[in-house]
Amino acid sequence: MSIRPLLRHTLLTTALLSILALPAYATTRTLQLAIGSEPTEGFDPMLGWSHGSYLLLHSPLLKQNEDLSWRSLLLSQYQTSDDGKTWSLQLKPDLKFSDGSPLTAKDVVYTYNHAAASGGKVDMGNFMQAEELDPLNVRIQLKAPQSTFINVLGSLGIVSADKYDAKTYAQKPIGAGPYRLVSFQPGQQMIVEANPYYAGQKNDFDRLVFVFLDEDSAFAAAQSGQLGVVRIPPSMATGPVKNMKLWVRPSVENRGVVFPTTPAGKKDAKGYPIGNNVTADVAIRRAINVAINRQLLADQIMEGHAIPAYSAVQGLPWDNPDVVFKDGDIAKAKQILTAAGWVENSSGIREKQGLPARITLWYTSGDSTRRDLAQALRAMLKPIGIEVDLQSGSWETVERNMHANPTLFGWGSLDPMELYHHYSSKAAGVEYYNPGYYQNSAVDRHLQQALDAPTWQQAVPYWQQVEWDGTTGVGIKGDAAWAWLLNIQHTYLTNSCIDLGKGAPEIHGSWSLLNSLDSWKWTCH
Secondary structure: OOOHHHHOOOOOOHHHHHHHOOOOOOOOOEEEEEOOOOOOOOOOHHHOOOOOOOOOOOOOOEEEOOOOOEEEOOEEEEEEOOOOOEEEEEEOOOOEOOOOOEOOHHHHHHHHHHHHOOOOOOOOOOEEEEEEEEOOEEEEEEOOOOOOHHHHHOOOOOOOOOOOOOOOOOOOOOOOOOEEEEEEEOOOEEEEEEOOOOOOOOOOOOEEEEEOOOHHHHHHHHHOOOOOEEEEOHHHOOOOOOOEEEEEEOEOOEEEEEOOOOOOOEEOOOOOEEOOOOOOOHHHHHHHHHHOOHHHHHHHOOOOOEEEOOOOOOOOOOOOOOOOOOOOOHHHHHHHHHHOOOEEOOOOOEEEOOEEOEEEEEEEOOOHHHHHHHHHHHHHHHHHOOEEEEEEEOHHHHHHHOOOOOEEEEEOOOOOHHHHHHHOHHHOOOOOOOOOOOOOHHHHHHHHHHHHOOOHHHHHHHHHHHHOOOOOOOOOOOOOOEEEEEEEOEEEEEEOOEEOOOOOOEOOOOOHHHHHHHHOEEOOO
């Protein structure tokens, strides 16, 4: 791929140079990095900063391993009751926050009870109450068993009960993570330094400097050797960069198209239209799934740095092993449409009872990957007689149209609760959950069975039945509620002396690299 569009960025501006012109710290190792947009919401776990994505300024109670098992970070032990409704937690002794103040059961109880009362900004699931038994022991009570509650223990950062102030904490956080905030200059940079009281494994970097640059400027800074770690889109990961190493990280970040599954004619509470008469026909949804050549999308658009995805949880333990099907099969897609009464007219467009197979595919503007995927999908569906118009806009514009038109989304989490968000009838139309208003009582039953299981391991068979239970499901054998496309691997350039270690697969979100922060090393001595 030509890098001509990048050449105009290779001469960095004076402003960029000033961001990177940091003082030399004689006794510290400083790492400068650009891995995504700045955290505009501040650094409050109650507002979602550390929830699920970031291990930087805060520590959750547990941390997920590379194999998706869990290990204690702040806990010495934990256990659940036989009915799955009570969690008993014991903290490690002598824990401290980044300012040296003690971290005890009081802080855990405050964090969890406050998060539950914060109006839904943090999804606490079936959490009912946390209770301090003594300075090291906490009991958490759930309203009902919840197999995914362990993900809450592994994502919600603990705050200080004595020092938390909702008005100021987002800008002046005191956490228990591997680093503590030194300075934050919106639009420019953020500096953090190692937390001497961190309970986990410390890496080799005493100070991190995050610079907030667009992709092209960050790539140019990496080429000139001014940054140690840079996240780049896969389209830029096509050739060597002097003195830099390319890292391709496994990821569950995906792209997929959600279909409106009900006929047109209804509106939601905001007055936005719901339903689409073309995609309400399951034959259209199945044919689209079969016609798409996912490997071709991975190779041509993602430069090979993606894997075909056939479900929302591709490659995870709760994925149904029978989910994969033969795609890129134009002949079969045509057969599906013909058998369902969709016949070609003189223009080559399929029709059924006077209704043309013409759809509008929406995606967010300003995202070149989504644009390229949308254009490729239009080309892939034309041979089977489905005409696709493309529309892009802001998220606000997409939101107005996503219930009535196929829409290209990005998701990807290590929490199986994502399946509930995609397919539960109770989640339909809630923010960006289940925007197609999909509903299937058998799927709802499997989702509830999965949630009600005492442990995440016992829930796996129920999650798998969501895709296909032998009779029905959300996948192509059943309702084909989505056309999942790709899991996008995350690509980074680093200084050749930097080892980013290993961690759990990365998730949707530009800062998810930080989940492996504990294992980063400097290999040159």
